[in-house]
Structures are given as C-alpha cells and as structure tokens.
Amino acid sequence: MTTNHSALAGEIISLRPYQSNVVDATRAALRAGKRRVLTYLPTGGGKTRVATAITQMTLAKSSGRVIVLANRKQLVHQFAAALRAAGLDVGIAQGENTAGLHHRVVVCSIDTIHARNYTFDDVALFIIDEAHAVAGSEKYRRLLFRFNKVPVIGLSATPFARGLGKHYDELHGALFEELVVGATVQQLVDDGFLTDLEIYAPSKPDMAGAKLTRTPEGEQDYRQADIDEATDRPELVGDIIRHWLKLAAGRKTIVFASSIAHSKHIVGQFQAAGVTAEHLDCYMDDDTRADILGKFERGDFTVLSNVALLSEGFDLPNTFCMILARPTRSLTRFLQMVGRILRPAPGKTHALLLDHSGSVQRIGHPFDDLPLDLDDGSPNKSGCQEREKPEPKPCPSCKFVKPAGTRKCPKCSFEPERQNDIEVIDGELERFDRKAKKPATPDRKQHVYSQLLQVARNKGYSPGWVAHKYRAMFDVWPRNMRDVTATPTGELLSWLKSQEIRFAKGREKHQEGRSHV
Numbered sequence: 001m002t003t004n005h006s007a008l009a010g011e012i013i014s015l016r017p018y019q020s021n022v023v024d025a026t027r028a029a030l031r032a033g034k035r036r037v038l039t040y041l042p043t044g045g046g047k048t049r050v051a052t053a054i055t056q057m058t059l060a061k062s063s064g065r066v067i068v069l070a071n072r073k074q075l076v077h078q079f080a081a082a083l084r085a086a087g088l089d090v091g092i093a094q095g096e097n098t099a100g101l102h103h104r105v106v107v108c109s110i111d112t113i114h115a116r117n118y119t120f121d122d123v124a125l126f127i128i129d130e131a132h133a134v135a136g137s138e139k140y141r142r143l144l145f146r147f148n149k150v151p152v153i154g155l156s157a158t159p160f161a162r163g164l165g166k167h168y169d170e171l172h173g174a175l176f177e178e179l180v181v182g183a184t185v186q187q188l189v190d191d192g193f194l195t196d197l198e199i200y201a202p203s204k205p206d207m208a209g210a211k212l213t214r215t216p217e218g219e220q221d222y223r224q225a226d227i228d229e230a231t232d233r234p235e236l237v238g239d240i241i242r243h244w245l246k247l248a249a250g251r252k253t254i255v256f257a258s259s260i261a262h263s264k265h266i267v268g269q270f271q272a273a274g275v276t277a278e279h280l281d282c283y284m285d286d287d288t289r290a291d292i293l294g295k296f297e298r299g300d301f302t303v304l305s306n307v308a309l310l311s312e313g314f315d316l317p318n319t320f321c322m323i324l325a326r327p328t329r330s331l332t333r334f335l336q337m338v339g340r341i342l343r344p345a346p347g348k349t350h351a352l353l354l355d356h357s358g359s360v361q362r363i364g365h366p367f368d369d370l371p372l373d374l375d376d377g378s379p380n381k382s383g384c385q386e387r388e389k390p391e392p393k394p395c396p397s398c399k400f401v402k403p404a405g406t407r408k409c410p411k412c413s414f415e416p417e418r419q420n421d422i423e424v425i426d427g428e429l430e431r432f433d434r435k436a437k438k439p440a441t442p443d444r445k446q447h448v449y450s451q452l453l454q455v456a457r458n459k460g461y462s463p464g465w466v467a468h469k470y471r472a473m474f475d476v477w478p479r480n481m482r483d484v485t486a487t488p489t490g491e492l493l494s495w496l497k498s499q500e501i502r503f504a505k506g507r508e509k510h511q512e513g514r515s516h517v
Contacts, residue, residue, distance in 0.1 A: 012056050013086050016193065019046050022182030023053050025487070026153055029178045036144070036152040038131055038164060038176040040372060042185040043157040043339025044194050044315075048082045050182070051127050051155055055083065059104060064124025068107040069140070071133050075313045079129060080107040093118060114139040123150045130312055132156040132332060135163035135175060135377075136216035145170040152176075157339060158332040162218020165374030165484075179374050181487040185342075186367045194342045197366060200247060201355040212329070218375070219330040227258045227327055231357070237262075240323060240356055241269045244303075248352055249275075252296075253321040254314075255305035256337050263305040266325065276301035282309050311336040317343035320352060327357040331370075334359055338366045371443040373450050373486040440474050449478055450486035455496065457485065472499060 015023065022039060029037045041047050055066045068083070070076045076094045083090045083105055091100030093108040093116075100106070106120070126147065131154025134140040144152065148171050165174045188194040210226035244253065257263035263279050270277035278301050280292050296304045297316055304310075307326070311333065322341045328334055341351040353360070408415040452466045470478045473495070 011087070013049060013052055015049060015053055016046065018183045018187070018191075019050050019053070022180060023050055023057075025180045025182075026050075026054065027057070029180060030151050030153075034177045035149070035173065036154070036171070036176045037178050037180055038154040038156060038159050038374065039180045039182065040156060040159050041182040042188055042194065042342075043336065044343045045157070045183055045188055047129070047155040047157070048079060051079075051129070051153070052083055052086045052088075054125075054153060055088065055105060055127065056086065058125050059088075062124040064122045065104045065106065065120060066125045066127065067120055067123055068105070068127045068129065069110050069113070069143075070107065070129040071110050071137070072130075072313060073109060075129055076107050076109050078313055083107065110137070110139050110143070113143060123147060126150055126152045128152065128154045130156060131176075132158050132161040132164070132217055135161040135166065135375075136218060141168070141175070144175070148172070158217075158335050160217070160219070160331055160371055160375065162375050163377035166377035174374070174376070176374055179372060179487060181372050181489055184370070184489055184491060187490055189342075189367065192344065195344045195348055196350040197338070197342065197353060198350050199353045199355060199360055199365070200243070201358070201360045210327075215330050215333070217330070217332045218377075219332060221328055221330040221333065224259070228262065231258045231262060231325060231327065237265050237269050240266060240325060240354075241273050241275075243354060243356075244270075244321070244323065245273065245275075247354065248321040250302065251320040251352070252299070252316075252318060253303045253323060254310060254319055254340060255303060255323040256311070256326050257305055257307055258326040260307060262325065263307055266323075267303070267305050270303050270305075275303055277303035277305065280304060280306045280309055308333075310340060314340050315343065316340075317345035318348065320348060321354065322351070323354045323356065324359055325356045327362075328359050329362060331363055334363050335366055342366075369444050369447065369491075371447055372489070373447060373484055376484075445470075445474060445478075446481060447486060448473060448492065449481040450484050451488040451492045453483070454485040455488050455492075469496070469499070 019041075022041065026037055026039050039047070039050065041050065051068070055068075058064075058066050068079055070079055073094055076092060077097075080090045080092055088105050089100070089103045091103035091106040092098060093101060093106055093112050095109065095112055098112065101118075108118070112118075126144075128134060128140070134144075134154060145168070154176055159179060164176050165179075167174050185194065189196055211223040212220045213223050215221050240255075255263065255266055257266055260279075260281050260283075263281070267277045267279045278292050278296070280289060284292075292304070295301060319341050322338065324337060338353060341353070353366075449466070449470055452469050455461070456463070456466050467478055
C-alpha cells in the first residue's frame with residue numbers, strides 16, 4: 001500500500017514572512033550539502049513554529065522519521081504539544097512518560113535517549129531545541145557522532161556557546177557548519193512581533209573579588225557562592241520590593257534570584273509588603289509546579305520568583321515585569337531571562353526590566369547587535385560577551401541610565417557641571433536608554449566583516465569591496481579579522497542598499513555637473 005506522506009504531515013502551518021524565509025534558508029543550507037545547521041531566532045520569534053513547518057515538509061517529502069531532542073522535561077512536553085496541535089502523531093521518549101515510539105515524529109529527552117541508548121531507524125532529520133547546549137554536552141555529541149550522516153537542525157535564541165563551530169573528526173566537519181539568522185530582536189520589535197523594553201538599573205552589587213567559572217555554554221560567569229554572598233542581603237532584598245512598588249505595583253512579574261534561599265527571601269518580603277507572591281523551584285514535584293504556574297497564569301498571585309527554572313520554555317505573554325536579582329556575565333543566560341517578558345499581549349505597550357544585578361551595564365542592552373557567528377572553540381575566544389568600557393552613566397538627578405558619552409539627560413534634561421565628585425545613591429533605580437550610536441566593539445566589527453564576506457561571495461565581489469564597505473561603516477580598514485562568513489542580517493542589507501543609493505545619487509550629480517561644463 002502506498003503511504004500518503006502529505007496526509008501524514010498535515011497541512012503546513014501558517015508562518016510569518018521572516019519565519020518562512022528562515023525555513024527556506026535552513027532547508028537551502030541542507031540541500032547545499034551542510035549536514036548540521038544552526039538556526040537563530042530571538043526568544044519569542046517562533047522557533048517551535050519554524051520547527052513544526054520543517055517537520056511537516058520533511059514528512060511530506062520523505063518516508064523517514066523526525067526526531068526532536070530537548071534538554072528539559074518541560075520542553076519535551078511543550079514541543080510535543082505544539083506538534084500535535086499541527087495535526088501530527090507524536091511519540092515521547094522521556095522517562096516514565098515514554099510512549100508512541102513507533103510514530104514518525106518522536107520528541108525525546110536527551111537524558112532518556114542517552115540512558116536507554118535508543119537506536120532509531122530511518123531517521124530523516126534531527127531537530128535540536130535549545131541547541132546552544134550541544135557544544136557543552138557529551139550526551140548530545142555522542143548521539144551526533146553515532147548518527148553522523150543524518151541531517152541536523154539546531155534551534156537557538158543564543159547561538160554564542162563556545163565550540164558550536166568546532167571541528168570534530170567523528171563528524172568530518174564542524175559541530176554546526178552554518179548559522180542561519182532569521183531576524184534580530186530589534187527587527188521583531190520594530191515589526192511588532194516582540195514588545196519594546198524599558199529598563200531601570202541600580203548601581204552594581206559589589207562583585208569585587210568574585211571568582212569566575214565556566215558555564216555549560218563555555219562563557220565565563222560568577223561563581224555561585226560569590227553571587228549568593230553579594231546578593232542575598234536584607235538591605236538588597238528590601239530594595240527590590242521598594243522599587244517594584246514604585247515602578248511596577250500590581251503588574252504580573254517574574255523574578256530571577258541567585259539561589260533558592262534568595263528567592264524565598266524575596267517572596268517573603270513581597271508577602272510582608274502585602275503583595276501576593278510565590279516561589280518555584282526544580283525540587284518541587286510536577287503537580288506542585290503545574291499548580292503554581294496555573295495560578296500565576298490565572299492571576300491568582302502577582303509575583304513569581306525562581307532561580308533559573310523559567311529561563312527556558314516559559315511563555316506567558318501578559319507577564320509585564322522581570323526583576324533580575326542575579327548578577328551574570330553570561331550573554332546567553334542574560335538574554336534567555338530577558339526574553340521571558342518580550343512577547344506582546346493585548347494592552348501591553350512595553351515590558352519592564354528592573355535590573356538589581358548590574359548586568360545591563362555589564363553586558364549591554366538586550367536589543368544591541370549580537371555576535372552572530374559560530375565559535376570554533378579556539379583559545380583566542382574569551383567565551384564571555386561583555387560590554388566594553390565606557391559604561392552607561394546614571395543621571396545624578398533622576399537616576400535614568402544615560403548612554404556612554406551623553407552629558408544631557410534625555411529624560412529630565414539635567415546636565416551636570418564638569419566635576420568629578422558626583423556620586424550615585426546606592427540602590428536607586430535609573431532608567432536605561434540606548435538611543436545612541438552603538439559602540440564598535442570587536443565582536444560587532446567581526447560580525448559585520450563576516451556578513452560582508454558572505455555578501456561578497458554571493459555576489460562575486462572582490463576582497464577590496466569588503467574592505468571598502470567595512471571602512472565606510474567604521475572609518476578604519478579591517479585588521480585582524482577572521483575569515484569566517486555569517487548570514488547577512490536585514491539591517492546590514494538595508495545599509496548596503498543605502499550606500500548604493502548614495503553612490504548612485506553622487507554619480508548622477510557628478511555627471512550633471514560635467515554636462516554643464
């Protein structure tokens with residue numbers, strides 16, 4: 001009997017234009033011979049819908065199976081639910097919930113696959129959710145080594161992990177061979193697919209002397225014991241409550257604390273102030289966690305505090321405010337947390353970030369350009385994405401955080417006299433504004449250079465074209481740039497188009513002048 005693959009796949013779900021484009025670009029990379037492609041979309045950009053469409057297209061064109069991999073139980077069940085909502089028959093391989101392994105789509109926990117050593121036959125495609133975790137996971141790498149001829153699509157909102165582009169002999173190439181960029185955060189905000197963000201930031205907690213450790217993604221971050229010592233103090237916890245009451249009272253809020261004890265202390269202080277609040281952690285059983293999340297979604301209480309449990313897979317668009325009470329140097333962790341509040345909702349004109357950690361001034365604004373090229377694991381890469389000095393400065397009058405180099409406050413118009421004895425009051429929140437020219441950091445320069453290389457190769461342009469366009473943007477010639485390409489963003493392509501228009505107008509003006517001679 002002939003199998004109707006189109007019927008099994010269901011009708012292809014509808015996609016936004018940028019989602020359709022990234023599906024096409026990802027599939028084109030596989031057709032061009034790439035075996036492992038990493039697809040980037042910001043948190044809230046619709047990675048699950050993109051993966052669902054790709055799954056449907058794969059089932060319609062192939063008799064093989066699609067295996068989806070996730071690194072958390074919650075993500076396994078969320079992904080399976082999304083695929084089923086699109087009309088697909090989906091099995092699950094996740095601990096005691098394992099069932100339906102005969103289906104053509106199976107969503108798997110990487111821990112369960114590793115522990116039980118499952119061998120799937122006729123795999124047409126692997127899809128890996130939160131694929132930034134692959135580089136630091138021996139379990140993922142062993143699986144990819146075992147199925148090294150099967151195409152792989154990784155999905156991530158934070159593709160900065162050290163070693164994602166590292167060469168492995170077992171794979172006969174890089175862990176991920178190409179990065180496909182779907183859209184930037186700023187593009188999605190401009191188009192209304194994500195909400196704008198307003199930030200208030202305190203002076204930094206005292207992290208002097210804090211030791212650093214390496215995260216699973218290969219970035220440097222503060223040691224947990226030093227974070228706890230710097231943040232879990234009565235005066236700092238009290239400051240969190242005071243500023244929330246001032247700026248976000250009554251609005252649905254999530255808190256990222258430094259530890260379980262810290263989270264419980266914050267919840268206790270909210271409750272003492274008459275604010276309904278609950279704590280959530282990974283040691284609670286499934287029913288308790290589901291009950292707390294359900295109550296938060298219904299609006300039975302206002303503030304939900306956790307450590308890192310909600311940094312991936314938590315999607316509640318009407319959450320307005322996030323309190324960041326955990327200092328971090330990790331760009332990945334920072335963006336994963338901030339992304340929880342960027343989804344739009346009716347009546348939500350913007351989201352609010354209350355940064356009690358100093359992370360915004362340390363790392364930068366979440367909408368800034370990101371280092372969107374794959375890290376090859378070489379030792380000259382720091383693994384830590386951090387804003388270069390100088391940092392934004394707080395306005396002495398209203399505590400609004402001004403961009404570096406800005407004297408006159410864009411919020412209250414205060415302009416300080418030229419003196420060096422202005423101090424910031426500890427714990428006062430200041431609004432962060434990024435309406436200034438973006439700093440030409442080494443990462444940004446490399447990312448622009450990599451995009452220009454790709455454009456040149458696509459168009460057949462010479463290396464001289466790349467150098468001149470780089471100089472037009474940064475006023476310097478490229479030096480010490482790595483010969484790696486990156487998918488051009490809409491922002492860069494628009495800039496190149498503006499350069500072409502400017503050049504054409506200049507040439508027309510020159511020719512008109514010659515005609516009058």
